[in-house]
Amino acid sequence: MDEENRENKLEENALSFWQLVFYAIVIMFPATAFAITGSTAMAYAGPVAPLSFLVAGIILLFAIVAVYYYTIYVANAGGYYKFVEVSVRNPYLSKTIGLMQFLYYISVMWFTSILSGWLLWTGFETMFNISIPLWLVILVSLAGPLGFLLVGYRKISLSGNLAIAVGALEIAIFAVIGILLIIKTPYNSLSYFDVSNSWGGFSGFFAAVVVGGFLTYSGYGSIVMYGEEAKTPHSTLKKAIVTAAVIIIIYETFLLYSVVAAAGPTLSTGLQFFAPGFYYTRIYLGMTYLAVAFIVVLFDQIMAPVFNGNQAARIVFALARDRVIPENLSKVHKKFRSPYLAVLLVTILTLIGVVLLIALSVYYYGIDYGLFVAWVIPGTILSVIWMIYHVVVNETLPVMMKKIGKLNAIMHIALPTLASVFLIIALYYSVQGIVWPVSVSFIILAVWIIASIIYIRFKKDQFKMEELKLKDLP
16 A cells, blocks of 8 residues: 555554444443433432333344444444435535534543543542542543543554453443342342332333433444444444443443342432442442442543544544545554544643633532533533434435345334434433523534534535445445
8 A cells, every 4th residue: 555545544454343342331331320320310210210221222222223234334434424425425414414423522522521520529529528629620631631642642452452451340340349239238129120110200211211321322333433443344343333232231220220229218318419329339338349439430431531532533534534624634643553633633622622611610600510510511512412413324224225225114214213213302301401501502512513514515515425335335
């Protein structure tokens, strides 16, 4: 391969099946049910929160269908927007989805980075009655993106190996804690899988499904951005996505069961703390286990931007290669074959965004509420974008399958559409009750979409568009 072509060629055959599986797992954050999103499900559904995660997992399997089929035929660093592009070949739709993906992953970087600082602040204040200085909160929030700069700059296989190590550690530690809680609690029961026991009735249960369980699994398709770097991607990616999803569904349901079983009739008391899992770990297992659990969650949260940053960099890389943004950003490192300029851009945008979000939020709302607002705003943006572009991907699948001549009404139309219905319902529940300043998220998103369409209107003739090469299909 000549040097000119190598300038924007990522390393092929760099990620194995299990590296991809654990990459998807760490993006879904195995301990989230124990530490963060499980609390949301419990607040809506009470003791049947484990059932909400199980039902959310079943829904997830419907949502995977479109991604599963797309990865058979499309292996591209652009991920979802390239799925849309090969189907519809409309620059307004595909490139708008691409620019939304860019905003999504930058928001993910802000969200996960600030959340680590908030977790440190709230955890020490709630569990140990210790006030952490704001400078330390900011420092911890910046640790993740700086770590990404060091890791993302190098070979992608390093990130894959880290994903296996971090994911295996997290799963093992919280599996042990979950088992010990189940052994020690006197409240084990199958009633936690009876929807009639939901605190909020069926509507409360369904809210727990969509804003607790379903959003917990939202990182399942993150590895599609490694289509150019995975080993035998047309067969490996789809298997890795399904494997990771099945593992995390079983694991999260078990973990949430361990918490509600430990709580029993005292669940409402545990919900007064920011994370019931930590509360009942302290009650049943003592401060040593609590400290270990908190340290692991904090470490994994700090590592979240390290893993998410690679997806962000590959979206930048793909958009630059398509000339949607400056083409120089598609250059790759001569030795590591990483999109190093894209990595640098993502890092800079993340660091600036984290500092500004924390500074402005704390200035206007104080430390306690301000830190919360600082991560909820990008969290809301990414949640809405994620649901929008997944609906688009679901509904464009039949177009591609018809081009190929393999359209199946059930697998390619009915099941993806059913997943879209759930996503739209999830979107509805997700935005309910959102008030200022968090509602600024919708203003930012609306401005971004409108600006993207206007930008595409004047630049579309310069863009590269992906084609579905029928002769190369598996």
